[in-house]
Amino acid sequence: MYVIDRRLNPGGKSLVNRQRFLRRARSLVQRAVRDSLKDRSIKDIDQEGEVSIVRKGVHEPTLHRTSSGGNREHIFPGNKEYVEGDKIPRPPGGEGQGGGSEAGTGEGEDEFRFVLTREEFLDLFLEDLELPDLAKKRLIGGTSFELRRAGYTTSGSPASLSVGRTMRNAMSRRIALKRPKSEELKALEDEIARLEGLTPVDEDQLLRLREERDRLERRRRLISYIDPIDLRYRRYEQHPKPIAQAVMFCLMDVSGSMSEHMKDLAKRFYALLHLFLTRCYRHVEVVFIRHTDRAEEVDEQAFFYSRETGGTLVSSALEKMLEVVRDRYNPADWNIYVAQASDGDNMASDNPRSVSLMQEEIIPISQYVAYLEVGREEDPMAGGTLSSGSELWQAYERVAAPPGRFVMRKVHHRREIYPVFRELFQRRGVGVLNR
Amino acid sequence: MIDRVGATLFEGGDWNFDLIRRIYDAVEDIALNEMKLDVYPNQIEVITAEQMLDAYSSTGMPLFYKHWSFGKQFLSNEMLYRKGMRGLAYELVINSDPCISYIMEENTAMMQTLVIAHAAFGHNHFFKNNYLFKQWTDAEGILDYLEFAKAYIMSCEERHGQQAVEKLLDAAHALMHQGVHRYPRAKVRDLKAEAVREAERHAHQERIYNDLWRTLPAEAKQEPTVADYRRQALNLPQENVLYFLEKSAPRLEAWEREILRIIRLISQYFYPQMQTKVMNEGCATYCHYRIMTRLHEKGQITDGAFMEFLQSHTNVTHQPMFDSGHYGGFNPYALGFGIMQDISRICTDPTAEDRIWFPDIAGSGNPDETLKHIWANYRDESFIGQFLSPHMIRSWKLFKLDDKEKESALTVDAIHNERGYREIRRSLARQYDIGWMEPDIQIVDVDMAGDRHLMLEHKVTNGIQLAQSDAEQVLQHLADLWGYDVVMDEVDGEGGRVLKQHRASPRPAES
Numbered sequence: 001m002y003v004i005d006r007r008l009n010p011g012g013k014s015l016v017n018r019q020r021f022l023r024r025a026r027s028l029v030q031r032a033v034r035d036s037l038k039d040r041s042i043k044d045i046d047q048e049g050e051v052s053i054v055r056k057g058v059h060e061p062t063l064h065r066t067s068s069g070g071n072r073e074h075i076f077p078g079n080k081e082y083v084e085g086d087k088i089p090r091p092p093g094g095e096g097q098g099g100g101s102e103a104g105t106g107e108g109e110d111e112f113r114f115v116l117t118r119e120e121f122l123d124l125f126l127e128d129l130e131l132p133d134l135a136k137k138r139l140i141g142g143t144s145f146e147l148r149r150a151g152y153t154t155s156g157s158p159a160s161l162s163v164g165r166t167m168r169n170a171m172s173r174r175i176a177l178k179r180p181k182s183e184e185l186k187a188l189e190d191e192i193a194r195l196e197g198l199t200p201v202d203e204d205q206l207l208r209l210r211e212e213r214d215r216l217e218r219r220r221r222l223i224s225y226i227d228p229i230d231l232r233y234r235r236y237e238q239h240p241k242p243i244a245q246a247v248m249f250c251l252m253d254v255s256g257s258m259s260e261h262m263k264d265l266a267k268r269f270y271a272l273l274h275l276f277l278t279r280c281y282r283h284v285e286v287v288f289i290r291h292t293d294r295a296e297e298v299d300e301q302a303f304f305y306s307r308e309t310g311g312t313l314v315s316s317a318l319e320k321m322l323e324v325v326r327d328r329y330n331p332a333d334w335n336i337y338v339a340q341a342s343d344g345d346n347m348a349s350d351n352p353r354s355v356s357l358m359q360e361e362i363i364p365i366s367q368y369v370a371y372l373e374v375g376r377e378e379d380p381m382a383g384g385t386l387s388s389g390s391e392l393w394q395a396y397e398r399v400a401a402p403p404g405r406f407v408m409r410k411v412h413h414r415r416e417i418y419p420v421f422r423e424l425f426q427r428r429g430v431g432v433l434n435r
Numbered sequence: 436m437i438d439r440v441g442a443t444l445f446e447g448g449d450w451n452f453d454l455i456r457r458i459y460d461a462v463e464d465i466a467l468n469e470m471k472l473d474v475y476p477n478q479i480e481v482i483t484a485e486q487m488l489d490a491y492s493s494t495g496m497p498l499f500y501k502h503w504s505f506g507k508q509f510l511s512n513e514m515l516y517r518k519g520m521r522g523l524a525y526e527l528v529i530n531s532d533p534c535i536s537y538i539m540e541e542n543t544a545m546m547q548t549l550v551i552a553h554a555a556f557g558h559n560h561f562f563k564n565n566y567l568f569k570q571w572t573d574a575e576g577i578l579d580y581l582e583f584a585k586a587y588i589m590s591c592e593e594r595h596g597q598q599a600v601e602k603l604l605d606a607a608h609a610l611m612h613q614g615v616h617r618y619p620r621a622k623v624r625d626l627k628a629e630a631v632r633e634a635e636r637h638a639h640q641e642r643i644y645n646d647l648w649r650t651l652p653a654e655a656k657q658e659p660t661v662a663d664y665r666r667q668a669l670n671l672p673q674e675n676v677l678y679f680l681e682k683s684a685p686r687l688e689a690w691e692r693e694i695l696r697i698i699r700l701i702s703q704y705f706y707p708q709m710q711t712k713v714m715n716e717g718c719a720t721y722c723h724y725r726i727m728t729r730l731h732e733k734g735q736i737t738d739g740a741f742m743e744f745l746q747s748h749t750n751v752t753h754q755p756m757f758d759s760g761h762y763g764g765f766n767p768y769a770l771g772f773g774i775m776q777d778i779s780r781i782c783t784d785p786t787a788e789d790r791i792w793f794p795d796i797a798g799s800g801n802p803d804e805t806l807k808h809i810w811a812n813y814r815d816e817s818f819i820g821q822f823l824s825p826h827m828i829r830s831w832k833l834f835k836l837d838d839k840e841k842e843s844a845l846t847v848d849a850i851h852n853e854r855g856y857r858e859i860r861r862s863l864a865r866q867y868d869i870g871w872m873e874p875d876i877q878i879v880d881v882d883m884a885g886d887r888h889l890m891l892e893h894k895v896t897n898g899i900q901l902a903q904s905d906a907e908q909v910l911q912h913l914a915d916l917w918g919y920d921v922v923m924d925e926v927d928g929e930g931g932r933v934l935k936q937h938r939a940s941p942r943p944a945e946s
Contacts, residue, residue, distance in 0.1 A: 001463070002533075003455050004480045007540055013489040014509040020601075021506030050514070058507055061609050061908035063893075063901060065874055070899030072838040075863045077765070078756025079834040079850055087844040088836070114510035115517060 021058070022120060028053040033116070033124045038414040045271050049121055052113040126276050128427040131246060131284070131337060132404070133367040145238040156233025169230035179223040180216040188213045246284045246335040246367075248277055249321050252303065253342035255292045255312035262374040265411055266341035267304055269372055272421050273339055274300070287324055293347075295320035314346045314392060318357040331365035338362060338369040344390025351395040363401045370424050371396055375412040444735050448543035455479065458548045459555070465729045466556040466722070470803050474559040475574065476533040479551065483540055487527065488512055490537060494705070495527050497535065498581050500588040500697075502604050528554035530562040530708075532574040545740040549747065552726040557719030564811045565714070567707035570619050577704060584697045591690050603691055606912035607677065607698040613876055614677030614699040615706045617869070665883055672877045672892075675699070676913070679878050685887070686918030695916075710869045713815045717771015720752060721779075721806065724772070754831070774819070775806060777827050788825055820864035825856045833859050840898055874901060876923075888920035889913070896928045900935060910939035917941065 022029055032051040040049070082088075116124075152165055192209050195202060250270050254263065270288075277284045288303035289295055292310030295317040321338065329336060346354065363369060373393055396408055409420045444458055459479070466472045482490070492509035493499035525546055527537040536554040538547055562568050573580075592600045607614075666672070673679045677699040681692045708715065727748075731741040754769035755761040779802035781789045790797045796805050809818065828851045835849040835858060849855030849862075865871050875894040882888050891913075893901055906923070914921040918941055925935040 001456075001459055001477045001479065003452055003459075004478065005452070006480045006482045006486065006537075009482075009486065011483070011485050011489070013486070014492050014506060016501050017492065017503060017506030018509055019506070020501065020503035021510065024503045024601075058503075059908075060504055060605075061905040061912075062612055063610075063874060063876060063906055063909050065899045066902045070840055071897040072899070073848070073862045073865075074836040074838065075765075075833055075859060075866065076757035076762075076836065077754055077831045077833055078758060078762075079832040080758075082834055082847040082850060084847055084850055084852075084855065086847040088847065089844050090838070112507070112511065114514045 022116075022124075025053055025058050026124075028057045029116070030124050030127070033121060034418050035415075037125075037418050045268075045275060047121075048116060048118040050113060050115050052111040055112045058112060122275070122279055126279060129276055129280065129422065129425040130427045131277075131281065131335070131368070131425065133335070146241045147236045148239045150235050150237040152232040153235040154231065154233070156235070160234045160236075162232050162234050165232040166226070166230050169232060170226045173227065173230060174223065174225070177223050179225075180220050182220075185213065185216050185220070188216065243283055244335055245333065246281065246337060247329050248273065248284060248286045248337045248339065249324070250274075250286060250288050250303070251295075251317045251321060251338065251340040251342075252288075252290045253292075253312060253314070253317075254290045254308045254310075255343075255345070256309045257312060257345040258343050258374070259376065261376065262343050265374040265414065265417060266372070268414065268417050269341055269374075269411070269421060270339070271304065272417065276421075276425065287321075289317050289320050289324070291317035291320070297324060312342075312346050313350050314342060315350050315353040315357055318354060318362060322357070322361055325365065336366045338366055339372065340370070341372040341374060342392060343375070344373045344392035346390075346392045346395075348391060351391055354392065355395050355399055358396070358406075359399045359401070363399070363406055366405070368404075369401075369406045371406070371408045372420070373408065373410045375410060442734075443737050443740075444548070444730075445544040445740070446737060448545070450542075450544040450547055452481075454544060455481075455547060455551075458544070459551055461730060461735050462548065462552050462556065462726055465726045466552070466560075469729065470722070470725060471807075472556055472560040472722070473563055474534065474556055475531075475563050477555045477559065478533045478535045479555060480535060480537050481540055482537050484516075487524070487537065487539055488516060490527055491524075495529065496581055497529065497578070498585055500585045500604075502608070503601065504608060526550040526554045528558045529577075530558075530568065530572060530574055531577050534559040534562065534574075543743070545736065545743045546747070548730070548736065548740075549723055549727060549744055552723035553719045556726065557722030558715060560722065560807075561711070561715050561718045561810055564807070565707070565711060565814075566812055567711060567814055571707050572704050580700070584701070587697065588694060591694065595690065600694070602915075603694055604698070606916050607695055609909045609912045610676050610680075610916075611698060611702045612873060614675060614695075614702040616675050616678070616703065662880070666880060669881060671881070672879045674875070674877045676876070676878060676891075677702070680913075680916050683881075684917050687916065691916075707814075709872075710814045710816070710867075713765075713767045713771040713774075713867065714810065714813065714818050715771075716767045717773075717775050718806075718810050720748075720768050720772040721775040724748060724776075756832075770819075773827055773831070774822050774824075775809075777824050778802065778806060778809065778822055780826075781824065786826070792824060793822075814869075815867035816864050816869070819867055820860060823860045823863060825851075828856055828859055833863070835859050835862050871896070875928075886920060887918075888922055889917050891921065891923040893923060893925045894928045895925050895934055898927075900925050901937075906937055907939065910937050911942070914939040914941045 029051060032053045036049060036051055037045070040047075152162060188209060192206065192213065195206050195209065250273065252266050252270065258266070274286060277286060286300075288298050288300060290298055290303060290308065291313065292308060293313040293316060294310070295313075297320065298306075317340070325331065325336065358369070373390060393408065393410075396406075399406060407424060409424065411417055411420050444461055445454055450458075459477075466474070488509065490497065491512050492505045499505065525539060525542055529535045534555065536550070536559075538550050538554075542550060562572075562574060568574070588600060588604075669683055670679070677695050680687065681695045681699065684692075687695070727736070727741070727744050730736045731738075731744075736744075752766070752769045752772050754766045754773075755763070778796065781793050781797050782799045782802040782805050785793070785797035799805055809822070813821065832851055834847055834851065835855070837846045837848040839846070849858040851859070875896070877892055877894075878889060879892045880890045882890070910921050910923055920941070921939050923937045924933045925937075926933055
C-alpha cells in the first residue's frame with residue numbers, strides 16, 4: 001500500500017478545458033456578460049461574476065428516449081394509501097422517469113449557470129475596444145524598451161549564435177593560416193598510391209611525398225576547421241520605445257436638473273470608461289471634472305460617489321478642462337480625449353460660448369471627443385427619429401469638426417449604456433474612417 | 436460494550452500520514468482476515484478540494500484528453516460546489532491495478548477511515564471480482580491507455596488543427612453510448628474443450644432423435660441474395676456504431692479512425708460501471724459498514740467517532756420517499772446496501788417466508804461468503820431480480836405505477852403485498868437492465884448500389900420513441916462521419932411498422 005500526497009501537484013488541470021468551453025460558447029458568454037452589466041452596481045462592475053447562458057448552445061446530444069408518451073412502468077418507494085387498481089390523475093407535464101433527476105441540482109434545464117473569474121469577465125467585456133487615433137508618440141522616461149540588433153559580439157547564448165558570421169570568420173582564418181585543403185591531401189594520397197603501384201619504386205620520391213603528406217595532416221590537425229575564436233553572436237541592445245501617452249477628460253454634469261437616474265447613467269458610463277482605460281492602457285491618465293455652474297477637478301472617489309448640486313454652466317467645465325491642459329498636458333505631447341456627459345439642460349445664454357469653446361479650442365487639440373446625453377428613462381422622444389434633443393444637443397450639432405473627431409450619442413436606459421460605449425470605442429478597421 | 440481490546444486509533448479529527456497508515460492496517464486486517472476480501476494492491480492519494488473538482492470533470496480519471504465538454508462539466512460542478520449546493524464526494528476510486536483511491540485533505544480522521552474501508556476495500560473487491568469487470572475491463576492497462584489517448588489526441592490537434600479534432604470528438608461523444616460491444620466475443624477454445632463439446636452435441640442429438648422429423652417435407656432452401664452477402668461482408672446488422680464507422684466508414688482518415696477507437700474503448704471501459712451502480716455502491720457501503728462496526732467493537736475507534744460515522748452513513752443511505760419532495764429516483768447506495776443487509780439477515784436469521792423465497796441462501800449462516808458470490812456473479816438487473824425480498828419491498832413500501840399512453844390516469848398496478856411482490860421485483864429489475872435503459876439502435880444496411888446512404892433502425896419498445904431534437908443532432912454527427920446520407924427508421928417492436936424516419940446529410944467540410 002502506498003499513500004501519496006498529491007496536494008502539491010500543480011492544480012488547474014481543468015484550465016484548458018475551461019478555456020475551450022468559453023471559446024466555444026464565446027458569443028453566448030459574451031452576450032451574457034454584457035447583459036449582466038445592467039444588473040451590477042457601479043462598485044462591483046469589474047468583479048468576478050455569475051453568468052448564465054442558454055443550455056441549448058452547449059448541449060451535447062445523445063440518442064435517448066423521450067421522457068413522455070408511450071407505455072411506462074414506474075416503481076416508487078413510500079406507498080401510504082394506494083391499493084391495487086387505484087387511479088391517479090396524470091401529473092401535468094408528464095411523469096418523467098423517476099420524477100426528474102435534475103430537480104435536486106436546483107437549476108433549470110434551459111440555462112447553464114457558472115462563475116467567470118474577474119480576468120475572464122473583463123476580457124470578454126472589453127474585447128476589441130480601443131482609443132481612436134492614438135497618434136502622438138513621444139519618448140518618456142524608461143518604462144518601455146524594445147530589443148534591437150546591434151552588431152556582433154564574441155560571447156552570447158547558443159541561441160543567438162550567428163552561423164553565417166561564424167563560418168565566414170572561420171573561413172578567413174583558414175585561408176590566412178593556409179590550412180591544407182582536403183583535396184590537396186587526397187591528390188597526394190593518390191600520387192603515393194600511384195607511385196607505390198609502379199614496379200621500379202622511386203623510393204626517394206615516395207619518401208618525400210609521405211613526409212609531405214604527414215606534414216599536411218599535422219597542419220590540418222593544428223589548424224581546426226572552426227575555432228572558438230571564430231564564434232560570433234548576435235548582439236542586442238535595449239532601445240527606449242516611444243509610447244503614446246493619453247489623457248482622458250471625464251466631464252460630468254451634476255447639476256440639479258440631472259435626476260438620480262441620469263446621474264446613474266452617466267456614472268455607469270464613466271465607470272466603464274475608467275475600467276477600460278485602466279485595464280487596457282498603461283499610459284493613460286484620467287482627469288475627472290464635474291460641474292454645476294462651477295467646475296472643479298476631483299478625484300475618482302469624489303467623482304463617482306459624492307453628491308453635489310446646483311445650476312448648470314457647461315462652459316465652466318470646458319474652461320476648467322482647458323486650464324488643466326495648459327497646466328499639465330501639452331497638446332503636442334499628449335493624446336487628448338474628452339468624454340462629456342450631461343442632460344443637455346444648459347443655461348441658454350451659455351450655449352454659444354460652449355459651442356465656440358468646443359469648436360475653437362477643444363476639438364483642434366483633441367483626438368476624439370464624445371458627448372453623451374443622458375435622458376429620462378421613459379423619454380417620449382426616445383424611440384422617435386424626430387427627437388429634437390436638448391438645447392445643448394442642438395447647439396452641438398452645429399459644431400464643425402473633422403469626421404470621426406466629435407461624436408454625440410443619447411442614452412435613456414441602463415441597457416443602452418454598454419452598446420453605446422462599445423460603439424464609441426469600437427476598434428475601427430483601417431479605412432472605415434478616412435483619416 | 437463488547438470486549439475492548441487494543442487502543443483507539445485516533446481521538447478527534449486530525450490526521451497525518453502515519454495515522455493513515457495505521458488506519459489502513461487496521462482496516463486491512465478486518466477486510467482481509469475476517470471478511471476475506473480479495474483486492475488489487477492499493478494506492479491512496481491525498482488531494483485537495485480543487486483537485487477533486489478537476490477529477491470530477493474528467494470522469495474521475497487522473498488523466499484524460501482535452502475537450503470543451505469537460506470544461507463545461509467543471510464549471511457547473513464548481514458553481515454548485517461554491518454555492519454550497521453540493522458537497523464533493525469524500526473519495527473517488529479508479530478501477531485500475533493498483534487500485535487508486537483519492538481521499539480529500541479536509542476529511543476528518545473518521546472520514547478517512549470510512550473512505551479507506553469504502554473505496555480501497557469495498558469498491559476494490561468489487562472491481563477485481565465482478566464478472567462484468569473481469570470480462571470487459573483491463574484494470575492493469577487503463578492508465579497507460581489513457582496516457583496514450585491523451586498524447587495521441589494532442590498530437591492530432593497539432594497536426595490537423597484543434598477544430599477538426601474537436602468536431603470529431605463532438606461526434607464521437609454523441610455516439611458514445613452506441614459505441615460498446617454488448618456481447619463478449621466467443622473465446623477461442625482449445626482442442627480438448629472442442630472435443631468435449633463435440634461429444635456433448637453428439638449425445639444430445641442422439642437423445643432427441645426422432646424418426647418422425649424425417650417425414651416432414653423439406654423446405655426449399657433460399658439462395659442467399661446479394662444483400663445477404665453485402666451485410667455479411669460489412670458485419671451487419673451492427674449495434675456498435677462507432678466500431679462500424681471505425682472499420683467501414685469510407686471517408687475517414689486513419690487518425691480519425693484511431694480517435695473513434697479511443698472513444699469507443701473508453702466507453703467500453705465504463706460499460707460495466709453503468710450496469711453495476713447499485714451493486715458496486717451497495718458492496719462498498721456494506722463493506723464499510725461491516726468494517727467500521729468491527730473497528731468499533733474492537734475498540735479501535737471511539738464512541739464519538741462511531742457516532743460521527745453513523746451520521747454520515749445514514750446520510751449516504753437515505754432514501755427519500757416518492758412524495759417527500761426530495762425524491763429523485765432510487766438512491767443506489769440505499770438500494771444496494773438495503774438489499775445486501777437483507778441478504779445478510781436472510782443468511783443468519785431467516786423467516787419462514789425467506790425460506791420459501793430464498794431456499795438456497797436462507798440460514799446458510801455465512802453472509803460474507805454468500806455476498807461475495809453475489810458480488811462476483813451478478814449485475815444490477817439480475818441482482819435485484821433475484822434478491823429483492825418481500826421483506827425489503829414491505830419495509831420500503833414499494834409500489835408500481837402503470838402509465839399507459841391511451842389512458843388518462845395512472846394505475847397503481849402492484850403494491851407491497853403477496854400478489855405484488857413478483858411484479859414489483861420484475862419491474863424494478865427491468866429498470867436496471869441495460870438492454871431496456873438504452874434504446875435498441877442498430878445499423879442495418881448500406882445502400883451500396885445507390886447513394887451509399889447508411890440505414891439505421893431503432894426498435895421502439897412500449898411506444899417510446901427517441902427524443903426528436905437530440906436524435907436529429909446525433910444523426911447529423913453520424914452523417915458527418917459517414918460522409919453520405921444517414922437514415923434512421925423508428926420501427927415498432929411488435930408490428931414492424933415504421934413510426935418515424937429521421938434523415939441527415941453530411942455538412943460540407945469547413946476549409
